[in-house]
Amino acid sequence: MPYIGGKHRMAREIAKRLHSTGADTLVDVFGGSAAVILNAGFRKRVYNDANADLACLFRCMADPVLRADLLQRLSWTPVCRRIFTDDYAIYYLRGGFSFTLITDPVERARATLYRQLLSWGGKGRSGGFSAGTGDRKAIKEVLRYQNVLKKLDEIGEFFRGTCIENLDYQDAIRIYGPKTNCVLFCDPPYDGVQQYYSKAFGRADHVFLAHLLTIAPAPAVCTYYDTPLIRELYPCDIWNWENIVVTKNSQLRQGNKVKTEEYILTKRLNSTI
Numbered sequence: 001m002p003y004i005g006g007k008h009r010m011a012r013e014i015a016k017r018l019h020s021t022g023a024d025t026l027v028d029v030f031g032g033s034a035a036v037i038l039n040a041g042f043r044k045r046v047y048n049d050a051n052a053d054l055a056c057l058f059r060c061m062a063d064p065v066l067r068a069d070l071l072q073r074l075s076w077t078p079v080c081r082r083i084f085t086d087d088y089a090i091y092y093l094r095g096g097f098s099f100t101l102i103t104d105p106v107e108r109a110r111a112t113l114y115r116q117l118l119s120w121g122g123k124g125r126s127g128g129f130s131a132g133t134g135d136r137k138a139i140k141e142v143l144r145y146q147n148v149l150k151k152l153d154e155i156g157e158f159f160r161g162t163c164i165e166n167l168d169y170q171d172a173i174r175i176y177g178p179k180t181n182c183v184l185f186c187d188p189p190y191d192g193v194q195q196y197y198s199k200a201f202g203r204a205d206h207v208f209l210a211h212l213l214t215i216a217p218a219p220a221v222c223t224y225y226d227t228p229l230i231r232e233l234y235p236c237d238i239w240n241w242e243n244i245v246v247t248k249n250s251q252l253r254q255g256n257k258v259k260t261e262e263y264i265l266t267k268r269l270n271s272t273i
Helices: 011-020 035-039 052-062 064-075 081-093 105-118 140-160 169-176 203-215 228-233
Strands: 025-028 044-048 163-165 182-186 220-224 239-247 259-267
Touching: 011 035, 011 182, 011 220, 011 259, 025 035, 044 169, 052 064, 052 105, 052 140, 052 163, 064 105, 064 140, 081 105, 105 140, 169 182, 169 203, 182 203, 203 228
Parallel strands: 025 044, 025 182, 044 163, 182 220
Antiparallel strands: 220 259, 239 259
16 A cells, blocks of 8 residues: 555565565564565564554454455445545544544554555645546556455455554564564654654654664664764664665656665664664
């Protein structure tokens, strides 16, 4: 599903760095859309995100009974601007950019997935309803919606074999960071673009995250833009920097979309302090 800062275009490159650490368990600290964990090829895996809506979604998908109910509700919900905006106004805004007002977990999962699939650029918080008509054969969002429904059982079975956490990043690293057979993957809100996310993530969080990852016995891999702050927090004597050129996720332009450089940072062996 589209998600702000989603890593589906980088997932395979990230997976190579994760496996190069020798760890047998992947801990996705900022799991988001699950693009990395779904494509990383780890048999032992932990999905974590502080967003309770996402945790609810993947828990419902993992439970066969709840998944069947979720699939039925989604199958009977058309791609519709009115449904999208009503969900947004009634539940999402009133719940403080969360579907916490929905007490039924399956309905909460339906609203979460519906919003992510149909919001422009995957900006669940600020993205409006999107229905692209540029393709001659199909409306992109309708086709994506239908394809996700076809894959719901397969992805649900994947999450049945995954530990699903709903922790803040500090707690996730505190629990799994001491385990040297785990690799911590962190794709936090990037320095300078934190405003797109539902939870605040400021300079102090970047500093604390870098500190926790550096002192943790577990290997770690991060993704970031190259900024002066990140260069200072992840020095090259402790972290290996590799740049990857990718297409920006949120682009209105058709054809040749804007490319951007992102960096994969891998903690060097025996570099904990």
